[in-house]
Amino acid sequence: DTVLTQSPALAVSPGERVSISCRASEGVNSYMHWYQQKPGQQPKLLIYKASNLASGVPARFSGSGSGTDFTLTIDPVEADDTATYFCQQSWNDPWTFGGGTKLELK
Amino acid sequence: EVQLVESGGGLVQPGRSMKLSCAASGFTFSNYGMAWVRQAPTKGLEWVATISYDGSSTYYRDSVKGRFTISRDNAKSTLYLQMNSLRSEDTATYYCTRIHTGFAYWGQGTLVTVSS
Numbered sequence: 065d066t067v068l069t070q071s072p073a074l075a076v077s078p079g080e081r082v083s084i085s086c087r088a089s090e091g092v093n094s095y096m097h098w099y100q101q102k103p104g105q106q107p108k109l110l111i112y113k114a115s116n117l118a119s120g121v122p123a124r125f126s127g128s129g130s131g132t133d134f135t136l137t138i139d140p141v142e143a144d145d146t147a148t149y150f151c152q153q154s155w156n157d158p159w160t161f162g163g164g165t166k167l168e169l170k
Numbered sequence: 171e172v173q174l175v176e177s178g179g180g181l182v183q184p185g186r187s188m189k190l191s192c193a194a195s196g197f198t199f200s201n202y203g204m205a206w207v208r209q210a211p212t213k214g215l216e217w218v219a220t221i222s223y224d225g226s227s228t229y230y231r232d233s234v235k236g237r238f239t240i241s242r243d244n245a246k247s248t249l250y251l252q253m254n255s256l257r258s259e260d261t262a263t264y265y266c267t268r269i270h271t272g273f274a275y276w277g278q279g280t281l282v283t284v285s286s
Contacts, residue, residue, distance in 0.1 A: 097272030099215075106265055106276040107215065113271050150215055154272060158231050161215040 066090050068151050068162035077170045081139035084165045086151035088132045095155035096134045098127055101164075102147045110149075111136060143169055172196040172275045174266045179280030182256055192249040192266030192277055199247035200224070203269040206240060206251050208262035209279075216262075219251065220269065233259075256284045 067089040076082045086096065094114040099107040109118040111127035114134060126137045138145055146169050151162040178190040190206070206218040219240040220229045228240050239252040249266055261284045267273040 095271075099273070106278055107273070108276070109272055109274050112274070116271075118274070152215070152272065157229070159217045159220075161217070163214050 065158060066092060066153055066156045066160050068153060068160055070149075070151060070162040070165045072163070073166040073168065075168045075170050076141050078143055079140045081137065082141050082167065084136040084138075084149050084167070086129075086134045086136070086162050088134070088153060090156065091131050092153040092155035094130050095153055096127075096129065097152045097154065098125075098136045099150045099152065100145075100147045101150065107150065138167075141167075141169065145169070172268065174268065174275060174277035176264065176266050176277045176280040179264065179282045181283045181285065183286050184257060184284055186256055187252070187254045188256060188282060189253070190251040190264055190266075190280060190282070192251075194247045194249065194266075194268070197268070199242075200244040204240075204242060204249045205267045205269055205273065206249075207265045207267055207273060207276075208260075209265070210259075210262040213262075218264070221249070253282070256282075258284050260284050 069087045096114050098111040101107040110121050110125050115127045128135050148164045148166045150164045173195045175193045182188045203222050205220040208218050209215050221240045225242050237255045241250045263279040263281050265279045266277040268275040
């Protein structure tokens with residue numbers, strides 16, 4: 065299986081820029097997607113195919129990368145962005161998720 | 171507005187069966203592949219099964235192959251997950267999702283607890 069590795073947690077101040085990384089154990093082309101999950105809620109798609117903003121998602125969110133290294137960037141960070149962010153690949157079977165990065169606001 | 175509403179979860183004993191349903195609305199259900207994704211308490215996300223738009227193709231993660239069956243009724247805009255021989259490690263919130271370059275939409279989830 066393709067293992068996706070994310071840092072467990074990050075803490076940033078509102079107004080700052082934050083980058084959340086996701087590294088794949090093997091190439092996934094551009095088929096990397098990012099989700100936001102707030103406590104007690106279902107995940108929400110933010111970015112699809114590495115760099116495409118999902119419908120209704122603020123332009124503060126952006127994605128980049130290809131192959132094995134991908135980044136989700138939030139600029140500027142707002143208080144409402146407190147959540148866990150997951151990456152997910154759909155290039156290799158089975159589709160897999162990263163362990164999630166918990167973003168906390170200082 | 172796309173809506174996915176899961177039902178059928180609850181407490182079940184190990185080795186028993188349970189069937190989850192997902193009622194879809196706000197889009198043409200028969201045009202999209204669908205999937206189930208689960209999340210064990212305080213854990214990460216795990217893809218479970220996928221079904222093509224017309225039900226002709228299905229895919230499962232290894233740990234549920236032979237025990238779970240994903241199906242759909244396009245006339246009723248409903249997705250199903252039949253779960254047999256349930257194990258404690260199947261305990262999770264099960265989400266119904268619509269596929270389109272990733273899991274584009276998610277239901278609110280239904281909790282399945284496997285315990286004696």
